[in-house]
């Protein structure tokens with residue numbers, strides 16, 4: 067990109083961006099003072115948003131991160147398109163202010179495919195229409211939701227029970243396959259074991275499934291709405307619990323946003339321990355994901371071996387943090403509980419033990435040809451598609467991407483304890499499994515590194531609660547990049563909370579992996595993606 | 605394949621001693637605050653005011669915990685200015701609801717379970733999954749997961765019941781033949797937890813179908829879920845109520 071030098075520092079980039087806006091675009095986009103702390107910001111009219119976003123993504127090398135819609139008291143809906151640039155570690159917000167009665171915006175999805183589901187969600191929750199979007203219609207809110215009721219609007223009362231439409235209202239799947247004899251087989255929302263509620267329509271002409279249409283948001287609990295008007299302490303409970311298997315990561319994402327707004331400096335020891343606990347969570351999470359993959363291929367011994375490691379890590383978490391899923395640990399300003407000195411040797415030994423067992427399991431799996439046959443070339447996502455869909459986390463890293471928030475936008479203690487980011491290139495189930503194993507190994511190494519250089523001192527500082535504003539908290543959750551956008555009002559209460567979890571981002575691309583496969587491979591493809599519906603649906 | 609057989613055999617049996625004996629491993633439960641006597645009514649008020657879910661309430665010079673609302677946030681245990689709360693390190697928290705009727709003894713050693721995720725966060729489901737894993741191995745106690753509701757005796761439900769799961773939950777319950785029992789696991793399924801009631805969630809499973817046994821916890825650890833199942837099977841007594849709780853609500857211990 068000739069206009070903006072890659073890798074230039076943020077200030078130089080900001081100046082350059084302003085110049086380009088003036089000269090190249092003739093002032094159509096106005097640089098505006100940042101509203102989200104630490105972000106550059108451009109403002110444009112809704113009619114210009116497609117040109118601007120396409121330019122940022124296609125020419126300047128920005129990556130679409132999230133879309134935040136917000137209806138503040140005084141004016142209409144504001145749309146904030148958030149972009150990140152990995153090479154420079156910078157952020158850019160594009161703001162579109164709609165008039166109070168404006169209900170329609172041009173869709174950027176045909177140009178920026180990663181925005182697809184974001185626009186569909188805003189359409190449902192805010193009642194806006196995205197002109198030119200290829201596939202709108204029922205998404206978050208299912209068929210018996212009352213027409214014209216948009217829960218994220220200001221005038222919607224979250225405490226009031228809903229008047230449902232006729233509960234038997236028929237829902238017809240939008241089928242794509244038209245071959246003779248084709249039919250769609252629904253799987254879910256209730257499954258035969260401990261699977262999460264979601265529905266998949268498998269379009270088939272017999273043995274092979276040609277296309278998969280997922281239907282989600284059975285678990286929509288409206289966390290962004292019920293957070294409005296609540297204290298940060300209350301919202302933290304929700305941030306930790308909407309996706310309990312990544313509680314620490316999401317709690318941390320929320321706390322980091324609050325800390326950015328309150329200009330709160332977290333003590334060094336707390337930052338180091340945040341890295342340690344986040345890696346402990348990732349390690350346990352990946353052990354669980356590996357258990358699920360072994361289970362999906364019906365390899366019973368490997369499944370129970372992995373399950374033993376998972377339970378041992380849960381017990382370790384319970385022992386050193388008080389909670390098996392690390393609930394109640396992270397708070398704005400630091401941590402609520404310290405790592406006890408007497409737990410350090412235990413932690414060191416147990417992490418070493420888990421890493422060793424995972425290694426041994428990996429070595430055995432790699433020579434089990436019947437197991438590998440079921441994963442290799444199954445559920446392939448190409449590198450190009452992974453980019454186009456903006457996929458994140460282990461799924462993206464198995465398709466050649468090296469995106470990782472810990473490396474590109476370091477937080478907590480990741481500026482000193484730097485992770486090595488494993489990548490694989492085949493994009494199939496086996497590549498995803500290898501990424502999980504190698505990341506687990508990295509997590510163990512990071513925990514050891516933190517323990518070796520753990521600073522002394524306080525684990526929390528009391529934030530000065532008098533500031534208001536908005537900020538984006540970003541973390542690399544076990545499943546990938548998570549964005550927590552928070553606005554605090556003058557009263558210190560949360561005015562808007564928008565979470566973009568990695569499962570939301572990656573489920574969008576799941577259908578890519580679930581095309582033209584043998585029916586019995588479906589559980590394997592699902593397990594190798596390892597996504598969470600609790601996290602996606604919120 | 606031989607390698608796997610040897611690996612399996614070498615690992616040996618890892619199952620918990622529970623319920624025949626006590627579980628001695630650490631980290632199997634986060635514990636839960638218990639009913640606590642304090643020095644003054646103002647201490648009781650102060651302690652109870654730390655609780656964000658209303659699980660802890662002040663009664664004169666004691667605080668009483670409604671286990672079904674506790675979400676393990678630890679806030680009542682972490683404020684140095686407040687009196688220490690009695691922390692119950694155990695896990696036998698399951699209890700009957702008023703609707704419960706005992707099952708016939710024929711069920712005590714063979715119960716088939718169907719699970720429904722009614723908007724659970726993943727941690728409850730993970731703990732339920734652990735119950736099936738080698739450390740807890742519920743098969744040894746005669747509990748089995750069944751793939752169809754037609755064979756199920758127990759419906760295990762987690763989550764506050766999100767709006768879109770009301771119907772699937774009702775239909776699953778209706779598809780089960782009597783006698784059937786419903787076990788609600790986790791604060792969400794018991795009281796709505798931190799999510800319900802709201803426009804998008806109920807205040808727990810009881811709003812949708814009758815509940816027989818509740819298993820408190822956020823999430824309830826695997827042994828707590830096992831205790832809940834043993835309760836349905838008539839093989840374990842429910843969690844005892846403290847004398848403080850009995851005094852507070854005038855019901856017997």
Ligand code: SF4
Pocket residue numbers: 637654655656657658659660669673674675676677678679680681
């Ligand atoms: S742990 Fe939290 S929810 Fe439970 S009683 Fe204490 S303050 Fe209340």
Ligand code: SF4
Pocket residue numbers: 307308310675723724725726727728762763789790791792793797798821822823824
């Ligand atoms: S009770 Fe707690 S752990 Fe269980 S689903 Fe609810 S929030 Fe998650």
